Amino acid sequence: MDQLPSMRLTTQRQIILEELAKVTSHPTANEVYDMVRKRLPRIGLGTVYRNLELMADSGVILKLEVGGTQKRFDATVYPHYHIRCSQCGKVDDINIPVQPNINDAAAVASSYEVIGHHIEFTGVCSDCQLHLKDPSLN
Template identity: 50%
Template sequence: MELKFKKLRQTDARRIILEEIKDLTSHPTADEVYEIVRKRIPKVSLGTIYRNLEVLSENGQIQKMEVGGTQKRFDGNTSNHYHLRCVACGRVIDLTAKPLKEIEKTVSKLTDHEILGHRLELIGICLSCKAHKH
């Protein structure tokens, strides 16, 4: 998926938030991003974090993951990929399988739409939560 980023004013907070999210594979919540960024900018506010996460997401520089009943999570990997979320602890991991490429091509042919991308989240219970359940 090719996105044309809007030219955003580059603030220290925005730059650091983007750097930190790009370095993480844990798909952090806004609160987790806040705790990480506070180590570099001690006086940053939670509101600044929330606003910048929304702006970066709207601009296509990060991916916002919204699932009903759970906190939003953010992903620095904006390429097409899939997620597996534990319904017990909320942990999210990336999956690298690419089974939807053919579906994209078929849908494009059938509908004459240019397919820009897709999102897929699988849900389950992680090994750690499964072990605690027994």
């Protein structure tokens, strides 16, 4: 059997995970960096990227490759879907039942070995709905 490389419990890694778990938003690497820097001012951005990537690979967190230019991260590993605001780019969880059977449909419809799926809704968040109705708020 392959042995997974050991993953040490460094201060940086713990705090990155703690800060990510604190929020229900889906922060980008840079946003996590800002959050963590309040507790570890000398941490490097590369460390944040490296650890988010490592934790995503090991399944401790989720890496969301959603619309927009940046990757986002989520401490909620439980399967769920997301909705992204087309105006401000914010990403929220959306609590509708996971569709387990569409993976099978996809397997039938393609030559791929299907691993999973993700649904990303697009919409306008309540904040941006207000701002669109009353542009003076901007």
